[in-house]
């Protein structure tokens with residue numbers, strides 16, 4: 305509360321201070337790297353120190369972030385990187401934590417008599433957040449839906465809090481992995497992938513400072529492209545001469561089978577499989593267009609069977625094969641004879657009938673003549689000659705028209 309009031313007051317003063325001063329920059333000197341050391345600010349072309357009164361991680365974080373050095377790791381007191389010389393430019397800095405520069409923080413203007421170079425403020429930052437490295441643990445870059453993709457994100461150094469896997473064009477991370485402070489790498493797994501997972505991936509890590517709690521993201525890693533291949537089941541149909549009944553091809557005629565896929569990949573091909581009673585025949589054609597036609601000339605009974613079509617493609621060293629289409633049965637028919645089987649049976653029946661009638665007439669005549677030798681008169685009146693053929697006809701008709 306006291307601190308807050310203090311900041312409020314000094315903030316007002318700081319606005320005034322900002323207006324009248326022209327700090328030229330901030331640097332860290334005499335540390336192990338450019339990200340640790342004694343804090344110095346430039347004013348009127350002269351570097352001067354900062355008094356560590358009121359100096360805590362809030363101010364230290366502002367310095368670290370301003371210098372691109374990550375976040376403050378710890379904030380030692382008491383000129384641990386050696387005493388500075390020259391003026392003490394800032395005596396009591398009070399930052400809120402979100403300032404872009406130490407020189408934009410509020411400053412208490414009252415002169416602290418007891419601020420000497422023994423109180424020079426120092427800072428040790430986490431260091432520049434280096435670009436992490438993303439590697440693929442899966443042995444390939446092309447996947448089928450439902451598979452898992454394993455990445456590894458690694459860094460050289462840093463006290464980190466978590467790792468994230470990002471897909472290019474998506475603002476929220478797809479996978480997040482907590483890390484303990486000493487961890488240098490994490491495995492990030494995308495499981496049960498879908499076609500929308502196809503794209504470019506990178507990872508980032510974040511570091512955290514304790515007080516005030518602050519998270520800082522690293523720059524994104526290198527990117528890795530993932531391809532997701534989803535093969536849909538192809539469709540197929542056949543075409544032949546128009547006179548062939550559905551499901552069949554006339555022997556000796558040409559026919560063709562067209563396979564078609566809704567989704568094409570470079571280098572894909574169609575395979576047509578014929579299952580016959582005595583074995584299987586396969587043939588393939590490159591899928592240069594979404595539909596490819598297999599042609600067959602002079603159809604024979606060896607072309608008869610069930611035809612199946614599938615699409616296959618090799619990508620990224622892997623072979624992807626679609627499901628087979630539904631079976632397409634094709635029967636090979638003999639050409640139609642000149643007379644239909646029905647016509648032939650009628651013809652045979654008719655001929656049999658005529659022959660039978662003739663035979664019966666002859667038999668009847670012979671029998672009639674044999675009965676007795678008729679006189680000339682009897683011959684004139686008798687009906688045998690006429691009776692027999694008509695009865696025979698009646699008999700035959702009954703035999704043929706009303707068979708038992």
Ligand SMILES: *[C@@H]1O[C@H](CO)[C@@H](O)[C@H](O)[C@H]1NC(C)=O
Nearest residue numbers: 503504505526527528529530
């Ligand atoms: C990833 O794919 C994008 C286009 O989708 C391309 O611009 C980029 O070069 C690819 N990166 C790699 C590492 O292959």
Ligand SMILES: *[C@@H]1O[C@H](CO)[C@@H](O)[C@H](O)[C@H]1NC(C)=O
Nearest residue numbers: 540541542543544545546562
């Ligand atoms: C081939 O057969 C398909 C399916 O039966 C039909 O839609 C198409 O019109 C036919 N094409 C020709 C050229 O006969």
Ligand SMILES: *[C@@H]1O[C@H](CO)[C@@H](O)[C@H](O)[C@H]1NC(C)=O
Nearest residue numbers: 543544545558559560597599
């Ligand atoms: C396939 O067969 C149909 C009908 O017989 C014919 O019109 C068409 O031209 C054929 N297509 C090919 C590519 O042979």
Ligand SMILES: *[C@@H]1O[C@H](CO)[C@@H](O)[C@H](O)[C@H]1NC(C)=O
Nearest residue numbers: 580581582583584605606607
């Ligand atoms: C299967 O039968 C067809 C004729 O129906 C014949 O042409 C082919 O050689 C036979 N194949 C085998 C493996 O016996």
